Amino acid sequence: MSSPPADGPLVRVRDVHKFYLRGSERIDVLNGLTLDVAEGEFLGLMGPSGSGKTTLLNLIAGLDTPSQGQIWVGDQLISAMSEAQLARWRTRHIGFIFQFYHLLPVLSAYENVELPLLLLGLSAAQRRQQVLNALELVGLSDRLRHRPGQLSGGQQQRVGIARAIVTDPTLIVADEPTGDLDARSAEEILDLLCEIRATLGKTILLVTHDPRAAVRADRLLHLDKGLLVEHAPASSPP
Amino acid sequence: MVSILRELYYGGAGTVVFLLILSVEAILLLLAAGRVPLQYSLRNLLVRWKTTLLTALAFTLVVAVMAVMLAFVEGMKRLTEGTGEPGNVIVLAEGNTDETFSNLPVGDLTDIEQQPGVLRDAQGRPLASRECYMVINQPFPDAPPGRPKRRFLQVRGIDDIERAAAVHNLHLAEGQWFSPAGVEERVLPGGTRRTVVQGVLGRGIAEELGRARGPQRRAQAVNPDRLEVGDLFELADRTWVVAGIMDSEATTFNSEIWAKRSVVGPLVGKEGYTTLVVRTAGPAAAIRFKNFLERDYDKAKVKAYVETEYYENLTQTTTQFLIAIAVVTFFIAIGGVFGVMNTMFAAVSQRRRDIGVLRLLGYGRRQILVAFLLESLVIALVGGLLGCALSTLADGWSATSVISGHAGGGKFVVFRLVVDAQILGVGLLLALAMGLIGGLVPAWSAMRLKPLEVLR
């Protein structure tokens, strides 16, 4: 499953195809996509609905496996892993941020952030330290015991971000993280993502329809009918 | 289900304890294996507290009903187990399994009593009791509406009451044994003087007869709920007086009236004897004596039982009731299982996204299964504990029934329901089994959910 680490991109996607079968009909979502993501890069993915951007995100995050092709993250060939191996790999290497936060409503902010750490065999003291650090980073140290129902949308997404970074993952993937937020909250979240990328040196993959989010990316990729079209970031000179 | 319940019931407390320990260990294993925080499962139960409560209450009722039914049977079982001395041999006429139909010639009795193996009392007399067991159909004109105007009363005619008491190891709780004549002179209400029959009653039948009196007589009685020493009652067209109350609650004699055989037999046309009970040196001696009578004794053809064995044979009804309880419990438990299945399927459906997130975070399928299974078991445990608590209210209730062996006949008995630790253990096991079966399929379906689909 691994090859000697190369000094190269963190994420390597090689000629990846993904299709689904609906009855006897085959639906091609990704058609021979090849892509590199450098370590520490903030990559944005945009495209119309059905373009395959979320599918690509899911493949890179180890939530799904390609029909054909290879995906490397670090020195791990994740496209060849079994479901159980992917689950274990995800816990350590991926931090996922959802559009609708997907916090467990009966758990407090602290307990939601702690969830992935429970799979890592850490002591209670270690877990506590990491959770507190993550919540402090997102500015919610005073909301430890609050349940999602007691938090605003922006605060819930911060908890989601804290949960995503608490395991110190290799890669952070965010699927429309500002899609359910008002403009001000969205800006705050995007600021936070940039700060995380700057202070922790995290590699971030962001799927978005939001131009404000797109402009924060180092590089913007456009998907259309399962293929990539690259754009320069909005901030670069024409 | 019948054999499981029979094994749990007759297998003794040991089986139940073993299974409970096994269940606790299994739950602890689940808790250890499950990585999903327990508070996630518990808080979800609290958030949906109404549904949780409704489901748990269904468990409560199923467990309580089964426990009360088992308590009824346990009361009967303890009564039959408590009756009979291991060193006694009960002798009936050949071919009889029930005293009611037995008819022993007096010559046979005398000879059997003299056989070696029969212990003697301080006066050198054989420790043997000659008895005539009768069931009398007595009218009760004052019976309350809806109750029959006749009842069967069990009367044991005894020749020598003190020897009988010694053989049966029975003592008086109140009053005294009947006199050698078995009768006494009494001035009845109204001033007439009459010879009344002396009877010694088991406490159970004293309560039954006490409550069967008309409202006027009960209002005037010393104790409206029980016949007391000195109280009068009617039986077989004679007036009787309660000479004593036996300390017989754990035995079938609790439902009997003892009187002088020569007085009571002719009242109902029974002149002879039905039963001879002899005391031997101990259980082993009793078996030897019984075998001697059945195989080697040629002066008369009799049927002999070790007394404890005779009463154990009367558990046929107990077994039949146990079968009926098992069948009923099975069906109502299945009903409860479908109830908890509904609740858990709804829980899974409502928390599909939670499941998707947990799977995405790296929690395995088995851990999802364990989380939902634990929820179901917690509902079951809460409901089961409540059911056990509710059923303890029935402990000590007085009840009546019939115990009988295989070949007809039977004894009317008064006994108390017994809710003991074994029954509570069985109740708890039933609840856990229902929780496991009802929760497994929904937990399985939770386990099978695909994260990507539920999060789409």
Next chain:
Amino acid sequence: MKFLVLVAKNLRRNPLRTVLTALGTMMLVMVVTLVWSVLWFLDQATTQRSENFKAIVTERWSIPSRMPYSYAATLREGAARAPGDVRPLDWMTWQFYVGTVEPSPQKISLDNMVFVVAIDPDKALTMLEGMDLLTPEQHREMEQIVAKAKVNKQGIVMGRTQMARLNKRVGERINLYGLSNFKGLDFEFEILGQFPPGRYDGLSAMHVDYFNSQMDAYPSRHGGRKHPLADRSLNIVWLKVPDDQAFNHIAAQIESSPLYTSPPVKVETLSSGVGTFMEAFRDLLWGLRWVLTPACLVTLSLVIATAISISVRERQLEFAVLKVLGFRPGQIVLLVVGEALLLGVSVGVATAAGLFVLVNWYLEGIRFPIGFFDVFFVPPMGVAVGAAVGALTSLAGSLVPAWTARNVKVADVFAKVA
């Protein structure tokens, strides 16, 4: 009708939940219907009919009842002796016998014991209990058996359970050796047929003449000694009376007659006699009626309440929309209660009807030995009981969730959705 269609469609919304609720309902309705059937039958047996009912004459004080056979001749006339005395419409005598097919005393067991009653075959169809409830085919079969029994006095009609235990077939011969008080009384029989399924499963019947002739022949085989029961072989005399007044007359005639003093006799209605026997089981029956049945009803209500509550919780938006469309609160209640009722009543009826067929036709009765009743059937009214149980518990279980649905606040629901 459209409302009903809407109700039915709502049940299809979550088929799994509907099926699970239906299955739970089915189990509990089954238990309640079976328990009710047993209690109903016992109530029938202990409730006196007002006309054309039976009375029984037995020994006054003790059981087993043992009277001289000589009592029969006058008892069957109701001891009528004076002008104006009332006679019964019909009569039957019963003499009990217990024997075994096993000649070796060491091998005697319940499995080879046979309980027989000696009766006049002419009286079987008119006086045996339950003969008026036979199907036409069963009645025809009994008529044929009775005809054979009248001719072949050494014939025996056996109960199904007894025949199965002995592994015997109609037409085979069996010898019975007397047991207990019937020791020395042995019989040779040809099996003429078997009783219809039900109350006579554990009993057999022989010709009264054969029984009495063997009793009379006993001294010749036993050194001139009479059989111990020779003078006490009559156990029950059955009398059919037209009404209460006739019963009271006949009872007075018999109980005041000087013919029956040793032993004295008593006269009671059949229902009263049965009631006396069942008195010992009163607590058990009380428990069935007032503990088990209510517990099942409440459990079923809880199962339905759980299912309906979950359904209502999931459909808050739908109820809000219905309200916006103009549905009144009462109609919302009816919708929810209607769903529960439709499910409860249909499953209740189907379960009870299925039980009726299964128990009565396929299983030939439920075996629950209590007193001298061995087998119980589900009466036709049992189907109505199933429907009633389904309806009652559905109503009880759905009222609170229906009220919750009725009280859904439209603004709150749409605010949540927004």
